[in-house]
Amino acid sequence: MILKDQMLFKAVSFHLDSDPPADARFLLEGFRLAVNNAIRAGLQARVTSRNALSKLAYKDFREEHPEMYSQHLVSALGVAAGILRNHRRLVRRGAARNTPYIRRLMMKAENQAYKLDRESGVIDLPIRAGCHVKLGLVVSQYHRKYLDDNNLTLGSLTLLPDRVIIAFRKEAPKAYTPESALSLDTNERSLDGVFVNGDDGVVVKADYRDVAVIQQRHHDRRRRLQKKKSHDRRMARLLCRGEGVREHHRVDYRMHQVANAVLSFAEMQSSAVVLEDLKGFRTKRGKDLNRRLSIWPRRKLHQIIEYKAAWKGIPIIKVDPRYSSRKCSMCGRISDSRMGTEFVCECGWHLDRHINASINLLQTAVSKGLEVAGGLRFDPGAFQHDVMMILYEPAMAARSEPNGTSQADAMS
Numbered sequence: 001m002i003l004k005d006q007m008l009f010k011a012v013s014f015h016l017d018s019d020p021p022a023d024a025r026f027l028l029e030g031f032r033l034a035v036n037n038a039i040r041a042g043l044q045a046r047v048t049s050r051n052a053l054s055k056l057a058y059k060d061f062r063e064e065h066p067e068m069y070s071q072h073l074v075s076a077l078g079v080a081a082g083i084l085r086n087h088r089r090l091v092r093r094g095a096a097r098n099t100p101y102i103r104r105l106m107m108k109a110e111n112q113a114y115k116l117d118r119e120s121g122v123i124d125l126p127i128r129a130g131c132h133v134k135l136g137l138v139v140s141q142y143h144r145k146y147l148d149d150n151n152l153t154l155g156s157l158t159l160l161p162d163r164v165i166i167a168f169r170k171e172a173p174k175a176y177t178p179e180s181a182l183s184l185d186t187n188e189r190s191l192d193g194v195f196v197n198g199d200d201g202v203v204v205k206a207d208y209r210d211v212a213v214i215q216q217r218h219h220d221r222r223r224r225l226q227k228k229k230s231h232d233r234r235m236a237r238l239l240c241r242g243e244g245v246r247e248h249h250r251v252d253y254r255m256h257q258v259a260n261a262v263l264s265f266a267e268m269q270s271s272a273v274v275l276e277d278l279k280g281f282r283t284k285r286g287k288d289l290n291r292r293l294s295i296w297p298r299r300k301l302h303q304i305i306e307y308k309a310a311w312k313g314i315p316i317i318k319v320d321p322r323y324s325s326r327k328c329s330m331c332g333r334i335s336d337s338r339m340g341t342e343f344v345c346e347c348g349w350h351l352d353r354h355i356n357a358s359i360n361l362l363q364t365a366v367s368k369g370l371e372v373a374g375g376l377r378f379d380p381g382a383f384q385h386d387v388m389m390i391l392y393e394p395a396m397a398a399r400s401e402p403n404g405t406s407q408a409d410a411m412s
């Protein structure tokens with residue numbers, strides 16, 4: 001259905017069990033220098049691809065960095081190419097900062113340029129001919145899950161002064177045959193829907209109303225900054241950008257939590273997850289309304305759910321949401337206007353608007369071929385009086401992750 005035959009990546013962060021040896025430190029400094037040199041060369045020659053950079057700079061590079069292992073040098077060109085591409089995109093949007101460069105110490109090695117003993121958690125990293133360093137990783141139970149999983153192969157390694165990030169990869173597993181269905185209507189403050197298992201059904205909710213609060217707060221703060229720094233637009237822009245980054249991080253974090261809660265329920269119940277396709281979604285014009293209706297947290301949530309589901313082999317069915325909020329899930333009549341919080345039909349049917357929409361999404365999914373082992377026999381009437389099952393609520397965000405080291409940006 002989606003993400004078929006796709007390579008999936010999961011970045012896992014490991015702390016080092018001791019300070020890295022001096023050679024590793026030199027490697028980091030050399031790598032940073034090489035990346036920044038390559039960026040400068042690329043800007044001058046106006047090239048952004050790794051190949052073009054290679055042709056342009058590799059020979060000089062070899063002479064300038066005679067001590068560095070050649071695969072690391074190639075990798076530095078790759079990192080520089082990525083930064084140059086990103087810079088070019090910003091230039092096109094008119095949002096470019098000054099000349100790009102990397103400030104923090106880092107180095108990246110492709111999987112053929114390092115060795116990891118998955119049993120002991122020791123990395124063997126070549127520095128130059130005849131010189132390797134060993135880096136011991138702190139391995140928790142959480143890390144063991146990835147190290148011991150034979151389906152996972154090793155991707156690139158990113159070395160930072162105090163930790164390494166290893167990309168584990170695997171082919172997307174085949175999704176299981178669902179035994180039940182979880183259909184969710186995606187709204188500004190919550191996912192609302194129904195869980196159907198054979199003859200049984202229950203209303204479910206994943207509530208993330210705090211996301212709207214976060215967005216409001218950051219919006220207000222940006223506005224205040226703009227007013228306060230109206231004499232210095234450059235500074236205002238800079239501060240606002242920082243606000244935006246913080247806002248994205250906070251929203252992302254919550255969306256990961258919501259996705260985890262929804263998917264662990266789906267996995268436990270061997271459910272297929274039905275979502276609407278948000279692609280065609282347009283926001284109305286007008287600044288304030290636009291912000292209030294801003295769609296990106298919802299798109300982000302879907303992106304996270306889809307990726308995590310692909311990783312776990314949980315089937316996701318995306319359906320066209322057209323009329324889902326205006327159609328009566330009992331008689332199929334399409335009403336002319338949008339409803340209030342309650343959907344009311346001429347046939348006498350009435351139900352929470354979002355729940356009604358989620359039933360429509362499920363019906364569309366079934367008509368498009370969603371098959372559930374044992375079948376689904378659900379009566380929309382059952383959802384009128386049922387108790388609600390909460391899959392997620394903001395209070396859960398306060399709980400700390402059992403592993404503090406999982407990368408928040410597992411998507412990248």
Ligand SMILES: [Zn+2]
Nearest residue numbers: 328331345347
């Ligand atoms: Zn009706």
